[in-house]
């Protein structure tokens with residue numbers, strides 16, 4: 516990685532300096548296997564469902580084969596083992612995130628998803644999460660975990676190193692499509708495409724410009740997780756000390 520930071524810098528320094536950190540073995544082998552099992556089982560359950568109680572969950576699934584994680588525990592109501600496995604996987608990701616980046620980060624299911632490309636979906640163009648993912652928070656990061664090896668045969672993320680500083684100076688996009696073009700990305704910094712194995716993670720600031728790595732070749736299948744985390748201030752920050760996610764379970768209907 517460039518700018519001032521090198522791969523030898525801590526993930527925390529990489530994230531602050533470059534807006535992106537690559538963490539090898541973010542999850543260990545057992546944790547990765549458990550997460551893969553959860554995601555595959557959730558997709559099976561989604562595929563079997565003929566009518567979703569939550570229209571937004573149905574819309575995300577239909578439109579881009581995404582699983583919205585906010586209503587997932589409600590959706591899984593009745594699958595208590597799978598719900599417990601989902602919560603255990605999230606707890607692993609949250610624990611690692613706070614260990615590497617500081618204790619203030621809270622899991623944010625409201626803007627977290629599973630994504631499965633099957634060949635039919637549009638590859639995600641250049642964007643920042645701050646506007647395109649409608650994060651709407653002062654501080655947020657995305658813990659992006661592919662469940663397949665990516666960067667060579669299958670698409671990784673393409674990241675513009677250091678773009679978070681520049682993007683913070685610009686107004687957020689507000690239209691329906693909140694994407695940027697190639698010329699814009701080229702002017703924003705140096706592009707990198709990390710190669711990752713399952714268990715590795717790209718963690719990036721919600722102002723860091725990125726897109727799905729354009730794929731050479733035809734149809735492919737690739738599954739990934741987008742676990743977003745936010746930092747809270749004031750009374751929310753204090754309240755959040757009681758829980759590793761926001762909103763805390765005792766305040767949220769869906770968590």
Ligand SMILES: O=C(O)CCC(=O)C(=O)O
Nearest residue numbers: 630639644726727739741
């Ligand atoms: O998984 C991908 O290819 C795109 C993910 C992405 O853009 C995001 O998590 O913000």
